[in-house]
Amino acid sequence: MRMDFQTEHPLQALWRLTAIPLQSQALAQALAHQLFAHLAQPASASTVAERLGLHPGACAIWLELLWSMDLLSRQQASDAADGSAGEALFCSSALAQRYFLEAAPDYCGQAWQYRQQALSGLAAQWPQWLAQGQVAMTAPPGSWAQAARVQIAQEQRAITVPAIQHLLAQLGPLPATGRLLDLGGGPGHIGIALAQQLPQWQGMVCDEPATAAVAAENIAQAGLAARMGAQGCDVQQQDYGQGYDLIWCSSVLHFLPDPAQAVRGMWEALNAGGLLLLAHAERPDDPAMAACVLPFYAGLVLRGHYLPRPGDMARHMAAGGFGQIRALGRLDFPMAPVWLHAGRKSA
Structure with a gap:
């Protein structure tokens, strides 16, 4: 009888977990x-x-x-002498x-260290979260802007921008001219990539003021200051203006007290016929896919933020007035996939 030694023990996946810190x-x-x-x-x-x-x-x-x-x-x-x-x-x-040579265009070393330190810190806090349901956490002033300048910028350039470029190729033709908004755009590299792909469009990146200043620097470095800007805004307060033909919003609704109202505000900001693209991580119903998401977003949920369930984005868009709502599938984003949804404001 032939014995099969290739079968993996049911505990092997859990044993591998113990080696991850090493x-x-x-x-x-x-x-x-x-x-x-x-x-x-x-x-x-x-x-x-x-x-x-x-x-x-x-x-x-x-x-x-x-x-x-x-x-x-x-x-x-x-060994040349004896061939051993x-x-x-x-x-x-x-x-x-x-990804890990500092001179490489896609360098992500600091971004990886940033994520590793954050998740290691969260893991160490699990006993306190489970016992008390809360952990005192304070971010130093300007920390988000600094992350946008360095770590998040590395991930946007190396990972998110190529995904966006591939997405645009799949979306089909957009009008020759228009106005685009990268809402909650951080360092602005997504908005910059959109503007580079749409050379006759005007553009805007909106985020908190200190982060918008980082985006403005990146826009200037990209040579796009003549047709693109950055401004400080409060997404929930909808103070980012109107008259847009394309709004890109990724990983923003997680942090808002009323995501549905925010989506309605995006509808109001679009011109008739305008397109909204929402890209956010979700809580999948499939355990294998959930394993790709929850380790990276558990901390967000523990802190009371929003991780949508499947179908939430489409419902928010429909309630906000959008039509032609489509689920466009998953995009490879830093850490975990996001689900992309598109909707139009009727002409």
């Missing part, structure tokens, strides 16, 4: 030591240890762990070179 720290240390720049060219563990002043044995298993995470490639060298296996050579993988 893997996370392996990457954190790689970023701290700028390892991926040091391994732009292949090098052995002993060479890396000497170069970085690390313990050779610990460095060797560290590099193997990063190799197992697809952040390094490994090639086995051979020599010390392995490690090199930064394509994944690491794209």
Whole structure:
């Protein structure tokens, strides 16, 4: 009888959970030591240890762990004298070179560290959340604007903007001219990408004043100041003006006290025939998909914010006056997927 040793034990997925902190720290240390720049060219563990002043044995298993995470490639060298296996050579993988080299256009090192620290802190607070239902949390003044300038900007450029560019290609033709609004746009890279794809359009990015100032800097750097601006606004108070032909709003309704009213305000801000695109994480009914979302949004729910259920966005849009409401599927966003919904204001 042939025995099958390939069957995975039911607990294996849960055992893997216990190893995640070790893997996370392996990457954190790689970023701290700028390892991926040091391994732009292949090098052995002993060479890396000497170069970085690390313990050779610990460095060797560290590099193997990063190799197992697809952040390094490994090639086995051979001893020229007798043909036996020599010390392995490690090199930064394509994944690491794209996202974790500081000089790379898609660098996300600081963004990853920002998320890792936030989620590690939340995990440590679970006993207090479960016992008391609340944890005292205060963000220093200007922290959101600083995150928009650095970490969120990295994610928008590397991950969100390519998703938006792909989306526009799927939406079909838009009018040759018009006005667009990136509502709650953070550092503004989504609005900038939209304006670059719609060269005859005027545009606006709206967020809290300090963050809008960051967006204004990015707009100027992109050479779009002549037809695009940024202004401080309160989305719930609908003080972002009217007369738009396209509104993009992603990951904003989570933080508003009345999401349905906010969607109605977007309807009022659109011209007749205008298009609203809403992109937000949702609480899926499928457990496998929920596992892709809830670990990243549990903290948001614990703090009393809104994580919509399937169907919520379409209901908000219908109640707000929109027609031609469509669910356009999922987009790959930082951390977790978002669900995209489109609706039009009748002409």
